[in-house]
Amino acid sequence: MKITEQEVHSVAEIARLELTQEEGQKITHALQVILEQTEALKRLEISKVKPTVYVLPLQNVFSEDQLDKCLTQEQALGNAPEVEKGCFKVPRII
Amino acid sequence: MSTEYEVVIGLEVHAELKTKTKIFCSCPTEFGGEENTHVCPGCLGFPGTLPIMNKKAVEYAVRAGLALNCEIQEYSKFDRKHYFYPDLPTAYQISQFEFPICKAGYVEIAVNGKKKKIRLNRIHLEEDAGKLLHSGNSITSSQYSLADYNRSGMGLIELVSEPDLSSAEEARTYLEKLRAVLEYTGVSDVKMEQGSLRCDANISLRPVGSSKLGTKTEIKNMNSYRSLQRALEYEIERQREVLEEGGTIIQETRGWDEEKGITSSMRSKEEADDYRYFSDPDLPPIVLEPAWVEEIRASLPELPDAKKDRLVMELGLSEYDADIITGSRALADFFDKTVTLFNEPKTVANWVMGEYLRLLNAEGTEVQESKVSPEKMAALLKSQATGKISGKMAKAVFEEMFMTGKDPEKIIKEKGLVQISDTDALGEIVEKVLAANPQSVADYQAGKEKALGFLVGQVMKETKGQANPGVVNGLLKQKLTD
Incomplete structure (x- = not known):
């Protein structure tokens, strides 16, 4: 499997990462090496292995529908760079 | 093309x-x-x-x-x-x-x-x-x-x-x-x-x-x-x-x-x-x-389609009426409960879809917040069914009940809204109206059915709307053909 620099840049764009041309080349190469290593898995006999999403043998971890304490508005906004009217002030995004 | x-x-x-x-x-x-x-x-x-x-x-x-x-x-x-x-x-x-x-x-x-x-x-x-x-x-x-x-x-x-x-x-x-x-x-x-x-x-x-x-x-x-x-x-x-x-x-x-x-x-x-x-x-x-999953299935209430079918098949409502009533669970529950207390589904349906929905919409309130309970609704309909009050009075009582949440009996008492069904009391008024309207009497006897409506109206007027229209109708017909 081959990964192109163009693919790396478009993934970077939707992940809001800024990559220079040089970084793009470097990462493309690094990802290529990783992908080649995973190719090795294809040589294994896995027809009897079930597809695995979770590595831990857990299921149905539930909480009851019961209220617990919330943060106060001051606590919630404590780390906010800018605050207005009890809200986080954020740049306009369309 | x-x-x-x-x-x-x-x-x-x-x-x-x-x-x-x-x-x-x-x-x-x-x-x-x-x-x-x-x-x-x-x-x-x-x-x-x-x-x-x-x-x-x-x-x-x-x-x-x-x-x-x-x-x-x-x-x-x-x-x-x-x-x-x-x-x-x-x-x-x-x-x-x-x-x-x-x-x-x-x-x-x-x-x-x-x-x-x-x-x-x-x-x-x-x-x-x-x-x-x-x-x-x-x-x-x-x-x-x-x-x-x-x-x-x-x-x-x-x-x-x-x-x-x-x-x-x-x-x-x-x-x-x-x-x-x-x-x-x-x-x-x-x-x-x-x-x-x-x-x-x-x-x-x-x-x-x-x-x-x-x-x-x-x-x-x-x-x-x-x-x-x-x-x-x-x-x-x-x-x-x-x-x-x-x-x-x-x-x-x-x-x-x-x-x-x-x-x-x-x-x-x-x-x-x-x-x-x-x-x-x-x-x-x-x-x-x-x-x-089966436990959840067993706890499901009667759903709109099933409820609608029941209202049509068992209670004899039209598809249209059943559709409106089952459109919201609160309304359907109100209807069901009222019918258990006053077993005339069509009458209840007419009131629920007519006066009740009209006032709910006009006031912008919902069934859950409404002051009218199925018990009060049924009590009002009983008063009308027994002839204690007329349909017109019932509407007035309902409106007050909707606004204030008072019991219908109390409103009827306070307003002095009692329908006169007593044939002796009405008989006198009927005589009076007939005497005052010889032309209409002649018209009716000449075959003009419409004249009867006018005479009923006159009796209602005399009694300030309290006469039982059904009784008046009967009395008039009886006296006019005597």
């Missing part, structure tokens, strides 16, 4: 779950509240926090699925849907992509007397995003936005239909049907005006007979049943015009502008791949025990 087009619509409906707490944390789901006070590190997306699945939300999703004839999935799991927007503090929404909790359901709708099955592709669980308030007059003129995360992490079910709807009216009817079913099952408040029921539509046109779907647009911002219908009617015409002029439809998201009555482009639709879905490693899968 112009091409005939057919319309293809699918709806994506979001319903907020009526759980006490959010879907993955213990913050309240209550509507309103000061900004950013129904939040915790979890629903604010702080690093190091872990989501834990609210069991009630799972139960509600299964409940909705069963009520909508879905196949409940034994195995389902959560995925992260990635996108950047400040209403989403983690920059991903926890949703179900590959393995939703319910698949393949349907509801039946009737438009213009024609029944049609609308299939549901799936129902899945997901979390809601926060709310953004934009400074300035509109999103485009604002300098910045304010984020309130009280809604962030509220439990939602998303119900995705197949593209089985072929008109704006069908879409509206389908949404109303979903609303009714969800209300009956008690899993959501389903109030469009408060945002606990939301709807987006995918819509495209194709030449009649073509099996290939046309390019679709997605319509957002429809905040009422009426705006859904209007927006789709507008969009159908817009697409038809583009196609008739030889143009092509651009796949995009369009917003409905209620005031201008148009849809306009918001953004071109991102490809599904752009969301980079992957399994959420923080949430173990849900594996439903069949016994639990």
Whole structure:
């Protein structure tokens, strides 16, 4: 499997990462090496292995529908760079 | 020669779950509240926090699925849907992509007397995003936005239909049907005006007979049943015009502008791949025990279709009346309870659909908040049935009862509203009226039936509306033919 620099840049764009041309080349190469290593898995006999999403043998971890304490508005906004009217002030995004 | 087009619509409906707490944390789901006070590190997306699945939300999703004839999935799991927007503090929404909790359901709708099955592709669980308030007059003129995360992490079910709807009216009817079913099952408040029921539509046109779907647009911002219908009617015409002029439809998201009555482009639709879905490693899968599913099934109430059939088949109501009464569970329950106390279903139906709905709409109140109980309603109808008061009086009493919540007997007493049915008392008045209107008497005796109505009216006038019209009628006929 081959990964192109163009693919790396478009993934970077939707992940809001800024990559220079040089970084793009470097990462493309690094990802290529990783992908080649995973190719090795294809040589294994896995027809009897079930597809695995979770590595831990857990299921149905539930909480009851019961209220617990919330943060106060001051606590919630404590780390906010800018605050207005009890809200986080954020740049306009369309 | 112009091409005939057919319309293809699918709806994506979001319903907020009526759980006490959010879907993955213990913050309240209550509507309103000061900004950013129904939040915790979890629903604010702080690093190091872990989501834990609210069991009630799972139960509600299964409940909705069963009520909508879905196949409940034994195995389902959560995925992260990635996108950047400040209403989403983690920059991903926890949703179900590959393995939703319910698949393949349907509801039946009737438009213009024609029944049609609308299939549901799936129902899945997901979390809601926060709310953004934009400074300035509109999103485009604002300098910045304010984020309130009280809604962030509220439990939602998303119900995705197949593209089985072929008109704006069908879409509206389908949404109303979903609303009714969800209300009956008690899993959501389903109030469009408060945002606990939301709807987006995918819509495209194709030449009649073509099996290939046309390019679709997605319509957002429809905040009422009426705006859904209007927006789709507008969009159908817009697409038809583009196609008739030889143009092509651009796949995009369009917003409905209620005031201008148009849809306009918001953004071109991102490809599904752009969301980079992957399994959420923080949430173990849900594996439903069949016994639990059966327990939920057994606890389902009578659903709108079954209730409607019962009202038609057993109580003799018309399809139309039964449709209106079963449109909301609260109204249907009110009707049912009243009928158990006053066993004349048609009379009860007339009052419920007439005076009761009229006043509810006029006052903008709901059945749950109304001061009229089934007991009071039944007491009033009994007073009318026994002839104690006339139909006209009953309406006046009902109106006061609706406003004040007083007992009908008390209102009747206070207003001195007693119908005179006593033939001796009425006999005197009838004699008097006959003596005063010889012309009408002559007319009636000459075969003019209409004259009788006039004479009844005169007696009613004399008694200030308190005479029993049925008794007066009988008395007059008797005296006129003597």
